Amino acid sequence: MKIIIAGSGAMGSRFGLMLHRSGNDVILVDGWKEHIDKINNDGLQANLNGEEVVEKIPAYHQDDLADVDFSADLVILFTKAMQLETMLKSLQPCLAEETKVLCLLNGIGHEDIIKNYVKFENIFIGNTMWTAGMDGPGRVTLFGSGSLDLQNLGAGKEEAAKEITKVLSEAELHANFSEDILASIYRKACVNGTMNGLCTMLNSNMTEFGGTTYADDIVEAIVTEFVTVAKAQNIELDQPAILAQIKKCYDPETIGLHHPSMYQDLIINNRLTEIDYINGAIVRKGKEFGISTPYCAFLTQLIHVKEEILGAK
Structure with a gap:
């Protein structure tokens, strides 16, 4: 071929x-x-x-x-x-x-x-x-x-x-x-939509973030927005399973000590991020379906602010 x-x-x-x-x-x-x-x-x-x-x-x-x-x-x-x-x-x-x-x-x-x-x-x-x-x-x-x-x-x-x-x-x-590829894509996007933006904003790896008092509440709020927008498109997601999958990312014996790709792009390489196509996409689709997505909207804005402060290109 x-x-x-x-x-x-x-x-x-x-x-x-x-x-x-x-x-x-x-x-x-x-x-x-x-x-x-x-x-x-x-x-x-x-x-x-x-x-x-x-x-x-x-x-x-x-x-x-x-x-x-x-x-x-x-x-x-x-x-x-x-x-x-x-x-x-x-x-x-x-x-x-x-x-x-x-x-x-x-x-x-x-x-x-x-x-x-x-x-x-x-x-x-x-x-x-x-x-x-x-x-x-x-x-x-x-x-x-x-x-x-x-x-x-x-x-x-x-x-x-x-x-x-x-x-x-x-x-x-x-x-x-x-x-059912759209469900698979949304499941992966839930991981990226939490670990990428949050670790980038907080200058942390996944183990460090996952060990904080507020990690579970923040992740659940973001994932809820992904799940709600997916459901509006007839894409059914198992939210407890997705939350469990994200928590596995905190394990320092597997990938927890890893900095997600968005962190590498912005913090290490000073490159613009893909936030508009992860959390930002949920914001756009939320508006289309009349669904409020305040956590994704705020995280998208924060990443763009950090891009501007760092002069990312």
Whole structure:
């Protein structure tokens, strides 16, 4: 299969490398010139579960696709949420009539943007539990195992979704066809909508936050807003199970000492965050359905204030 990885940072590089190694025709696309140049000059370098590997995978800057002769069967989106529309505009020369687009971004509601550039029946959405780390231009660390769930949005496109699932699974990415992907995405968004914003505002890891007197009350209030908005869209979530899942994040023996990705973006790398596509998305959908979301609204505002104070870009 001819596959474009659109957004070839840590996670995109993982998927690109594994799909390439399983025999697919893969190209990497990204907006980070130094990263693209390093891959083209030296190959994509990875520490893959302790093994040093180098794979020669063609890489292109997203602004240079007009001259690229590559009509994709599948595009996998891994950009930051705020970069999605710019990437979709850049990809137009590589999108054929029947190109499938799989969105694996964090957050909620990305299909509302994608459908402006891709036929709705060709849009697929998913939720991945793989991890990856970026060590520098052209180099990533890929440890552990993971999985992903995906589903078609268009009616009658189940077989196409299952074909994508097959290709991903043959690359040992452990893909599963889901009949309730929106619930999976909302469950993950509940974790991101609490741990990411709160740890970023409080300059804490998850264990430190979870050990405070007020953690449970704050998390429950935020999750209640997610669950209520989901229900308005006929998405049923098990709130006690989600709260239990979030509490597992506090464990220092597992991931509790980890700083969430939003903290890494803003506090460590001084980058703008994806808060508008996590808590901010709940605020927008809450307004659409007449649901009050004060906790998500306040946390979204606080993160934007911190972005401005820190001069994030």
